Amino acid sequence: MKIIASLVLYRHRYQDIKQTLSSLLNEESISKVVIVDNGAHCGWLSEFSHAKLETITLQVNKGFGAGHNTVFDRYAHEAQFVLICNPDIFFAVGEIDKLYRFGLDNAVGLSIPKVVYPDGSLQHGCKLLPSPYQLFVRRFMSRSAGPVNNDYELRQADYSRPFFAPSLSGCFMLISQQVLRDIHGFDPRFFMYLEDVDFSRRVCTTAHSVKYCPDALVVHESQRRSYIDLRFMCYHIISAIRYFNKWGWFFDRQRRQLNRRCLTELPLSSLPDL
Template sequence: MKIIASLVLYKHQYQDIKQTLTALFGELSVTKVVIVDNGAHCDWLDDFSHEKLDVIRLPENKGFGAGHNQVFERYSHAAPFILICNPDIAFARGEIDKLYQFSLNGGVGLSIPKVVYPDGSLQHGCKLLPAPYQLFMRRFFANSAGSLNHDYELRLADYSKPFFAPSLSGCFMLISREVLRDVQGFDPRFFMYLEDVDLSRRVSSTEHRVCYCPDSLVVHESQRRSYVDLRFMLYHIVSAIRYFNKWGWLFDRQRKRLNRRCLEKLPLAAD
């Protein structure tokens, strides 16, 4: 086995994830696709089968990270890598294979590919670790946070080259068995949002290599529900409070150290 892909669903219909599933099934490096049905609402799975597919039905929805943790616990021994994949991802054949070879050959324990929006514009999946004011300004005063976002989202980076970033997007993340053994997956206290920041941070604090892969490309629809739905905005706020309660609000030496490590070696785009 090479890669086990993990998808966490909640009340998704087959048409919602058809494109993602088809792409995953078509990759040579993906040996198995495991769907976690949070809350056991996806009845269409009763009649859906594929030689690569396994299904985990959970009676209760305990969140995005907790769902993926079920896959880590049951399958991490079976393959050298697990792919964390959102159900709104699309990619051409061979893109995961490129990410796999990049991680395998480079000894990378945690990586993401180049992520773009459906219109082809870059989605900044590599970021610095956030300070409280950065998340607050981005969420509630987006029109005034231009320069703040510019630095936080590493917009000066040359995305044609690999580089380290301490916060990687969890929409499409390849993680090694050794990393999972050492960091124990997602922190289940984060129901939704910032669980990927927390995980990236913990991996970046170990000896495992964390790296962006410029050779692989995926398309992410990115629904940004917390900007249009009050319930998801509350999830975001609660997660932010839990994140800063865990790592520090005003004083966070580790955040400064990891961000400095990123910026000191960041390849810069040409003007």
Template sequence: MKIIASLVLYRHTQADIKKTLESLFSEESIDKICIVDNGGYCIWLDELSHPKVEVIRLAANRGFGSGHNAVFQKFSQDFDYTLICNPDISFSPGQVDQLYSFSMQRETGLSIPKVVYPDGSLQHGCKLLPKPWQLFMRRFGSTMAVKMNQDYELRHADYNRTFFAPSLSGCFMLISRQALQKTGGFDERFFLYLEDVDLSRRVCAAALPVEYCPDSTVVHESQRRSYRDVKFLMYHIFSAVRYFNKWGWLIDKEREALNSRCLSELPLARNL
């Protein structure tokens, strides 16, 4: 089969994911939608009936990556690709079909479409691998980090063209069966935040194509909860510490190599 879509919920209502489900239902390339109920709080799923939908209930909420891993472990061998989809995504018909066609043609291990905010402005889902000071400046010194963000978020890239980036946003990513076999999915030490960065670089390390697809567009109602909620800020900080403990704080040769490759190959926007 072509694609299984993985959707992880935690205390979401049916109204919260109505637009996301409607969007997923419209895609011919999606053969199954697996909804993971982290902690078993979404009782309304008992009444949800659709031929494409299957529900996995997990007794405890062990995080974003753990929820998606439950889908990988149960179904990934049955599908060409798994679509990791946030419950705040929507799109017009045919967008996943376009992304799937792109990924099959280019044999990608991991890909994302163009991601935009509800007002149509571009959300920079393609990034370099972070250095510790970059994450700190982005979160706590945004007014002093404008130039840094230009480079880190690849804002000078031509988003009308395909390109390689070593870090892709986990809000909507298409990952191949081969990539899951080689990486084992998400590292469950990350409860929330940076698990997508970690997975992206491991797919890169597996020598599988990691690419941005300009031919498909989705809308992401980004919550940016770590900017509004102290609890989510702490999740972000803990994940950052785990990430740099794993990959290196000051010395990370793989980071430098992947970032250099990205910058050397990057198509630049014409107005720069």
């Protein structure tokens, strides 16, 4: 198999993911789509069938990363790549075929495509590894976070060219079988938020290549729930504490090294960020 796509749901209706599911099932390079029903709330799945579709029902919701880990454990050995896809993503036919070819031709272990909002504006899915100050300013001082965001989100990068970044967005990740064999998926201590930062970072410490792919394009209807829902904000804060407890709050030599490598190699855009 070329790609197995992993889609984790929690209380989603069919209408919520219809566009995402259609995009995944219509892509030639995606051999199988595995839906994880986190918490067993998506009863409609019992009535939906497709030759490419398989489902896993988990009675207890242990989080985003843990849901995808179930797919890794059961299916990763069957395919060259596993695709992590959020349920609010859609794309044109052929876009993932481009991402697959990019990963194969360049021996890339972890990659993401160009991600845009529905209005076509760029989502900065490639970032530096965060410091506590950057996350605090972005979350609680957003009006004055411009200069911090510009650096952290690599807004000076030329997104028409491939490049290395130490943190890639977990909304849409293509991960090689070899990467999953070596680093064993997401850290289940992160229920939601920063599990993608932690995952990207761990891949960067191996010999596997980590790259942004400019050839493929997906649309992400990002909901940014931690900015409007207190419960999700708490998830975000707890994950940040766990992340910095794991990697270091203020003395993080590896973070500096990986960020420096990114900034040194980064292709710069000649156009102002809009």
